[in-house]
Every structure is written in structure tokens, then in C-alpha cells.
Amino acid sequence: MSVEKRYPRLLFFVGNIEYFISHRLTLALGAISNGYDVWVIAPSVSPVPELPGGIKVFFLNTFRKSRMAPWGVGKECLEILKAFKVIIPDILHNVGMKPIFLGSFLAFHSCGVVNDFAGLGYTFTVSSQENRVKKLILKFIFYCFFPLMIRKKRCKILCQNSQDKKILRSSVNKKVPIYLIPGSGIDMSTFFILPMPAPSPLRLLFAGRLLKEKGLRELVEAKKLLKKVELEILVCGDVDLENPSSFTTEQIMAWQEEGLIHWLGFKKELSQVYKRVHGAVLPSYREGLPRSLLEACAWGRPVITTQVPGCQDVVIDGVTGYLAKAQDVFDLARAIQTWADDPEKEEKGKAGHFYVIEHFSKEKIHPQIFEIYKKSIQ
Numbered sequence: 001m002s003v004e005k006r007y008p009r010l011l012f013f014v015g016n017i018e019y020f021i022s023h024r025l026t027l028a029l030g031a032i033s034n035g036y037d038v039w040v041i042a043p044s045v046s047p048v049p050e051l052p053g054g055i056k057v058f059f060l061n062t063f064r065k066s067r068m069a070p071w072g073v074g075k076e077c078l079e080i081l082k083a084f085k086v087i088i089p090d091i092l093h094n095v096g097m098k099p100i101f102l103g104s105f106l107a108f109h110s111c112g113v114v115n116d117f118a119g120l121g122y123t124f125t126v127s128s129q130e131n132r133v134k135k136l137i138l139k140f141i142f143y144c145f146f147p148l149m150i151r152k153k154r155c156k157i158l159c160q161n162s163q164d165k166k167i168l169r170s171s172v173n174k175k176v177p178i179y180l181i182p183g184s185g186i187d188m189s190t191f192f193i194l195p196m197p198a199p200s201p202l203r204l205l206f207a208g209r210l211l212k213e214k215g216l217r218e219l220v221e222a223k224k225l226l227k228k229v230e231l232e233i234l235v236c237g238d239v240d241l242e243n244p245s246s247f248t249t250e251q252i253m254a255w256q257e258e259g260l261i262h263w264l265g266f267k268k269e270l271s272q273v274y275k276r277v278h279g280a281v282l283p284s285y286r287e288g289l290p291r292s293l294l295e296a297c298a299w300g301r302p303v304i305t306t307q308v309p310g311c312q313d314v315v316i317d318g319v320t321g322y323l324a325k326a327q328d329v330f331d332l333a334r335a336i337q338t339w340a341d342d343p344e345k346e347e348k349g350k351a352g353h354f355y356v357i358e359h360f361s362k363e364k365i366h367p368q369i370f371e372i373y374k375k376s377i378q
Contacts, residue, residue, distance in 0.1 A: 003087060008377060010036040011089035013080075013099040015065035017042040017049060017057070022268070023118070023291055024095060027184045029053045030366045031373070036091075041083045058083045065098050066242035073102075080106050091376050097142075104149040112376025113155040116184075119288025119310060120164055134244065147172050156372055160289035163309035179372060182313060183289045185362030186298055193300030193353050194275055196346050201230040203277040204304070204336070206261075207270060207292040208284075210237045210252060212245045215283030215306065215326070220260050222283075222333040229340045233281075236273060238266040274299040279339055279349075283324065283332050287311050294360055297321075297352030302345050304335050314360075320352035 010031050014020045020028075020040055028038045032053050040051070044059035051057060060083065062075045080102055084092075094103035095116045107113050124139070150172065157178040159165045165180050172178075197203070208214050216235070223233055240246040255261045267273065274280075280296030280303045287310030293303050294314060303321035305311040315321040324335035339345065358364070 007035055007037040008090045008373075009039065009087065010091045010093060010373065011039045011041065011084075011087055013092060013094045013103045014040065014042050015063075015096045015099055017045055017059075018268075020095075021049060021051070024184055025051070025055075026187045026362055027366060027369065028055055030185070030362060031370070034370055036373070039087050039089065041080070041087075058087060064242065065096065077102060077106060084108060084111075091373055101146065101149055104146075104153060104155060107153055109153065111154070112373075113150070113153050114158060114372060114376060115150070115155060116158045117164055117168065117288065118160060119286070120167060124167065124286065143171050150176065154376060156376060158369070158372070161287075161309045161313050164288065179368070181365060181368050183291065183294065183360050183365055184369070185365035186291075186294055186356055186360050188298060188357050188361045191295070191298035191353070191356075193350055194271075196278060196349075197276055199278075201232050202279075202340055203232045203234060204279050204281045204339075205234045205236065205270075205273060205277040205296070205301075206281050207236040207273075207296075208282060208290070209240050209243070210235070210247045211240065211243055212247065213285040215285060215332075216247065218283050218327060218329050218332055219281060220255055221329040222336055223260050225329065225333040226336060226340075229337065231336070231340065233261045234273065234277060235261045235263045236265070236267050236270060270295065271299065274301060277301065278345060279304060279321075281305070281336070282311065283326070284308060284311055285326050289313060289360075294356055297349070297356045300346075300349040300353045302339065302342075302348040302352060304332075304339055306332075315352075316355065320348055320355050 012020060012024060032038050039056045041058045041060060043063045044061050060079050062079050089111050091112045092103055092107050093114045093116060094100040095118060100115045104113055104115060155176055157168055158181055159168055160182055165178055168178055206219060210216060239249055252263050256263045280301050282290055282293055282305045284306055286308050289310050293305060296303050303315055305315055306326040307323050308326045312323060315323060317323040322335040322339050325331040
């Protein structure tokens with residue numbers, strides 16, 4: 001049985017409800033203000049989070065973002081189809097690789113499809129020999145099957161940096177529109193420039209999933225090189241057992257016992273942590289557009305990150321932060337040393353705050369996405 005519609009219905013399909021809350025909730029609330037009836041489908045969780053603004057959720061009991069076995073995926077498809085038949089969306093906004101594949105394939109022909117590549121993720125991240133065969137298989141699947149998934153569908157593609165746009169353009173028909181929109185919009189009314197804490201010890205915050213491709217190992221090794229810097233590295237994030245690149249809890253605890261990091265676990269609210277730190281660091285191998293760095297800038301903290309797609313789009317080297325080569329422990333240590341010695345850290349943090357307002361705020365981003373929604377239902 002379907003749900004009665006009074007307004008255009010926008011359905012977000014995400015692989016994790018907490019990700020939706022942290023990365024797409026502001027966009028969803030903006031859509032409600034613009035007259036959309038907003039729904040979300042996501043894997044079931046306990047406890048069930050409460051979403052504001054009348055956003056409704058359809059939880060999937062079978063969906064697992066890392067599952068690839070045909071029988072399991074088949075059961076997921078049946079449940080997703082059931083959700084589509086109940087909700088009957090006018091616009092389906094898929095976020096993440098697996099929701100994009102399955103959502104595009106199962107979407108009704110009457111439904112506009114917006115495929116939101118917040119990054120190309122594990123499959124396209126350059127790393128060591130580890131898991132290389134699996135990545136090659138995943139790339140083969142992507143290039144062969146993604147064009148088929150969106151064939152004959154009213155599909156539009158969103159991406160967040162120019163390198164991702166090149167890859168996506170090479171994979172789909174030229175008639176499929178691809179829009180480069182940097183992020184989903186930061187609500188700057190909830191951020192302000194925090195005063196810097198006492199200068200010693202210096203503290204850096206690493207906030208993100210504890211994956212090898214996020215550069216956490218390189219950060220730990222760089223810390224070992226900086227023996228003359230009184231430095232503490234705070235780590236906010238959790239292991240991701242569904243991701244083959246995740247560090248184990250045992251490895252993270254070993255680094256903590258060595259005094260190399262202070263692991264704070266996963267935290268939804270980071271404002272109190274940012275009050276304690278002098279900067280943020282993300283030595284990632286590749287990103288879409290890292291929200292953790294945008295939020296660090298929004299709080300007035302300079303950032304140290306790598307010269308890779310996504311990360312280098314957030315930071316102006318020497319103005320709002322410091323860039324280093326990816327997967328290069330010595331260059332990362334150099335960038336951290338430069339940050340530590342810089343008497344203008346606070347000014348760079350302030351510059352980052354205003355850079356986010358100018359380029360990544362919801363006032364800049366949301367109108368661009370809402371225009372794509374309009375085109376999807378015309």
C-alpha cells in the first residue's frame with residue numbers, strides 16, 4: 001500500500017542513517033522548506049534516531065553496504081522495491097556506491113534519479129598492493145554495469161571534485177548530465193570561530209573513519225619523526241568492520257598505549273573537541289569533499305591535508321592550511337612542522353572560516369541542488 005502524496009516526494013537512499021544525519025540532514029531540511037515531502041531509506045539500526053522536521057524513515061532489515069553475494073543482494077532488491085512501492089518517490093537521491101547501483105536499477109521509470117557520488121571511495125583510491133585484485137574487480141563491475149543501471153532512467157549525476165567528474169564522464173553516455181557541486185552545504189549559523197587554546201601542548205584532531213586510505217598510519221609515523229614538537233594527536237572515529245581497509249580496534253589501542261594518539265572514539269558532536277585543538281589533519285589518499293575538513297575550517301581551525309582530489313579543493317596552501325604529498329610520511333611531517341612553527345595559525349583558521357562561507361555554505365550549495373531536483377521532475 002502506497003503513502004498518499006500532497007507534495008513532490010524526495011527519497012534519500014543511504015547506506016548509513018548516521019551518515020545521512022551528519023552529511024545530508026541540512027539538505028533534507030532545506031528541501032522541506034522548499035516544499036518537498038522528504039523520506040529516507042537506510043539499513044535498520046538500534047536505537048532508532050529521531051529525525052527533525054517531519055522527515056520519515058523506511059528502515060531496511062536486509063541491506064548491508066558491503067554485501068556482494070548474489071543471493072543476499074537479491075533479497076536486498078526485493079526489500080528496496082517494497083520500499084519504493086510504499087513511498088512512490090518523485091525524486092530518488094542515491095548517496096554512496098551501492099545505493100547508487102541498486103537504487104538506479106530498481107527506480108521506477110516515472111521517478112527522477114539523482115546519483116550523488118560523495119566520492120568514488122574504496123574502489124578508486126590508490127593504495128598499496130593490498131586488496132588490489134578486489135579493487136580491479138570492483139572497477140570492472142563499475143565500468144561495465146553502472147551504464148546499464150542508469151540506461152533508460154531519468155538520471156542525473158552529482159560529484160564533488162573535478163577528478164571524479166572526469167572518471168564519471170568516461171563511464172557513462174554523454175547525454176547523461178553530470179554536475180560538479182562541492183558538497184551538500186554547511187549550515188554556518190551553527191559554527192563560529194573558536195578562540196585558540198593555550199599554546200602548549202599543540203594538539204591536532206584527526207576526525208574520520210579509521211581506514212588505511214585516510215592516512216592514519218602515515219600520521220602516526222610522522223608523529224614518531226617529530227620528536228622535538230610537543231604534539232598530541234586526538235583521533236575521533238570508529239573502526240568500520242564492513243570495510244576491508246579498516247584498522248582493527250587492537251591496532252588503534254596499540255598506538256594509544258605507545259602514546260602516539262589519544263583515541264576518543266566516535267563522537268557526533270565535535271565542537272567541544274575543537275575547543276581543545278589548534279588544527280585538524282586528514283592525510284587521506286583520496287576524498288570526494290571531506291566534510292570533516294570543512295567543519296574544521298568552519299570552527300576556525302587551520303588544516304593539514306594532502307594534495308589529492310577533494311582534500312586540495314578545501315584548502316588553500318599557505319592561506320587556510322598546509323598541503324603535503326599523499327602517502328609520504330616525511331612530507332607530512334614537514335607540513336606538521338610548518339604548522340607547529342607558524343605564528344599565524346589562528347589567522348589561517350579565520351581565513352578558512354570565511355572561505356567556507358564563501359564557497360561551501362548551504363546558501364551557496366542548496367540552490368544548485370534544488371535546481372537539479374526541479375529538472376528531475378519536469
